[in-house]
Amino acid sequence: MMQHHHFYCKWVRFAWTSIPLLMLFTALLAGCGGTTLQSPPVSQEAGNDPFPSPTAQIAKPDTPIASSYAVSPITISLDHYHSLAEYEAILQALSTQPRSLGLQRIGSSIEQRLIWALGIGSQTPQREVLIVGLTHGCEWLGGELSLALANTLLNPPPEEQEMVAEALVETAVWIVPVLNPDGYVLSGGGDLDLANDWRKNARLFGDPFFDPSRDGVDLNRNFSTHWTDSFDGIRILVGDLNYPGTASFSEPETQALRDFAIVHRFFLSLSLHSYGNVLYFPWGFTEEPVLDFNVFASLAEEIADLSNVEVSFEFPAGYTPGNSDDYFYGEFGTYAYTMEIGDGIPTSSEELSAVFSEKLPGLLYAIERVARLPALGIPLSSSNAHDLSSTP
Secondary structure (H helix, E strand, O other), X not given: OOOOOOOOOEEEEEEOXXXXXXXXXXXXXXXXXXXXXXXXXXXXXXXXXXXXXXXXXXXXXXXXXXXXXXXXXXXXXXXXXXXXXXXXXXXXXXXXXXXXXXXXXXXXXXXXXXXXXXXXXXXXOOEEEEEEEOOOOOOHHHHHHHHHHHHHHHOOOHHHHHHHHHHOOOEEEEEEOOOOHHHHHXXXXXXXXXXXXXXXXXXXXXXXXXXXXXXXOOHXXXXXXXXXXXXXXXXXXXXOOOOOOOOOOOOHHHHHHHHHHHHHOOOEEEEEEOOOOEEEOOOOOOXXXXXXXXXXXHHHHHHHHHHXXXXXXXXXXXXXXXXXXXXXXXXXXXXXXXXXXXXXXXXXXXXXXXXXXXXXXXXXXXXXXXXXXXXXXXXXXXXXXXXXXXXX
């Protein structure tokens, strides 16, 4: 989502030479869905029923798994885009660290790829925070920033150690770096040579062969709060960039996040997208302000100031029904935000590192802000939400 271009996420299609990867290459900016998909075809071994039962492939969140890695300080390379296998290996390694709550499988995708959540912080938290990346397959920065945040919380630099330790005493942070693993694979899966603009999941509509002009559901239109398959009374057709699915929570990926949220009832959530350097909050289906508008706006401005982003006081064009922020706030009273990261796509390790340096302070501040709240327990609705702006 972007201000002025809400039906498009921004990505790039890369042109290559034989010169080494991170030394010389060019990027042609393209809106998601605006070019021909060239990623590998989706496997047909699973998920080839175009209209399966909405809950046929969903599993309730598992108990966090024990890692086979030895508990020791680790070094994580965050200077490139990672494959799904690398994501899992990094999450496994991070799950061995002292502040980790374990690695949890919260569900599976259409193609039966696992969706992981890494817990960090208190085992008996007074409140919990959710961070989600890669809701849209081509928005790679969200996943990478999620990994960088997890690594910072578990292995903080010296100047952040005291703050992180204090913030996690009564707070748990759950990080889901890749909500849409199939979409990530279709968008190139971290391989810059295959990078393209696929944003949706891998839902098939019609024959068993994947057709990018027809297939896929936009997961950020598939949540239940004011879900609709129409725009200004006109049906959103299969194949549209923002096709919301056949019904709310029709997709196993959104079901996984729903079931996870029901268990945890998060106080704060941050969904990381790219790009635009904008911070959004509910509502996305109406221009009417939320009940807790002043609280949302106050915290948004504080996060934005530390993240070099602008606050938008409405979702793009004021109309993005079925998005995750509206669901979390409408259902649980969660202070839910979407951050569009960056104003372009990093094309070197130095540029990628610069994004982390720029955005991590705002994310850490949001977690610290929640940690400084009184012991309220977990909010059940927006009417019980605590005024963050009144906390010193």
